[in-house]
Amino acid sequence: MEDTEHIVAEAMAEAESAESSRALYEVKMKFLGRTGKVTALLKGMRDVAQELRPAFGKRINDLREKLETLFEDLEKKVKKRELQKKLSEEQIDVTMPGRRTAAGALHPITRTRDELIDIFAGMGFEVFEGPEIETEYYNFTALNTPADHPARDMQDTFYIRDGILLRTQTSAGQIRLMEKKKPPIKMLSPGRVYRADDDATHSPMFHQMEGLVVDKNVTLCDLQGMLDEFARKMFAETAKTRLRPSYFPFTEPSVEVDVSCSACGGKGCSLCKGTGWIEVLGAGMVNRRVLENCGIDSAEYGGFAFGMGIERIAMLKYGVRHIRAFFENDTRFLEQFKD
Numbered sequence: 001m002e003d004t005e006h007i008v009a010e011a012m013a014e015a016e017s018a019e020s021s022r023a024l025y026e027v028k029m030k031f032l033g034r035t036g037k038v039t040a041l042l043k044g045m046r047d048v049a050q051e052l053r054p055a056f057g058k059r060i061n062d063l064r065e066k067l068e069t070l071f072e073d074l075e076k077k078v079k080k081r082e083l084q085k086k087l088s089e090e091q092i093d094v095t096m097p098g099r100r101t102a103a104g105a106l107h108p109i110t111r112t113r114d115e116l117i118d119i120f121a122g123m124g125f126e127v128f129e130g131p132e133i134e135t136e137y138y139n140f141t142a143l144n145t146p147a148d149h150p151a152r153d154m155q156d157t158f159y160i161r162d163g164i165l166l167r168t169q170t171s172a173g174q175i176r177l178m179e180k181k182k183p184p185i186k187m188l189s190p191g192r193v194y195r196a197d198d199d200a201t202h203s204p205m206f207h208q209m210e211g212l213v214v215d216k217n218v219t220l221c222d223l224q225g226m227l228d229e230f231a232r233k234m235f236a237e238t239a240k241t242r243l244r245p246s247y248f249p250f251t252e253p254s255v256e257v258d259v260s261c262s263a264c265g266g267k268g269c270s271l272c273k274g275t276g277w278i279e280v281l282g283a284g285m286v287n288r289r290v291l292e293n294c295g296i297d298s299a300e301y302g303g304f305a306f307g308m309g310i311e312r313i314a315m316l317k318y319g320v321r322h323i324r325a326f327f328e329n330d331t332r333f334l335e336q337f338k339d
Contacts, residue, residue, distance in 0.1 A: 015074050016074065019078075027071075032068065032071070105334065105337055107326075107334065108320075116190070117209075119234060124186050125188040130177075132191065132194075133160065134167040134172045135163055143290060144289045145249045168193055169210065170190065171305070173189035174212045178294035186212075187211070188210070191207065192205055200324075207311060209310055210306065213226075217302070218304060223284075223304040227241045227281075231260075235316070238265065241258065241259055242260075243257055248282060249287070250305065251284025254284035257282065260276060281307060281308035282306070283305065291303070
């Protein structure tokens, strides 16, 4: 009985001296917690004489209720005091000027992609986006890429497991569309692609945009006419294109496409290395085997395809020297592209 009197006095003294909610909580646990002093008294009831236990138990319960009321009242006072202190320390001077949040802007790759889509959509192209994780069939086999082609090597392509890889080109989307839709076809396939390559003009992940036209009586002249229009709208009104023979397994004939240098107007400068021309993309007439792999009669239909790296177009358009600048997220670089 004497212990209960002492506990009440001790609890009141310590609780009233607590200056924070945390300190008060610790005092509360000291007396009412699982290992607290009141709990210890209850555990000691087995040592009390049988005839004294009812009175002792009532005394302990009264003690617990008294302490709980004490702590509840003090918690309200402490919280009120803490709130007043917080409000006094965190007052806002409404006369001070506000902090302006910097306005964002589209990333240069996004701007370039959107501009390319607008140009080709104006020529009747529809946009189709295929999956980034592809099968070897859609990424290579259906595009007439031989089994021993270097592009299929592990050091050039990111394989997830046998037969499954991160696409190396968005051309795989062309196959998927040709399987579902019969000619006439006029589609654009933008998206991320992945190759094991890394230098000033290449990145392991980059963005590509490929186009495909399949119809009757399609010629290489149609391809060049369309690319001339693209060059004029993307680079300069006076821009021209030229086609150079090349090789791609999915086109025959294949060409590399150059655009007259917009920096010097074709006269020759450091950007075009004195040639007056800059290589921008690859293209060609769709290989008959590719059409036949998709169930299209190559005797009745023909087509052309082209593919370009969006980063390369952006580098040429904005004069960026290293592809890594697009991925470093340096705000000093990105702020230059604000409208």
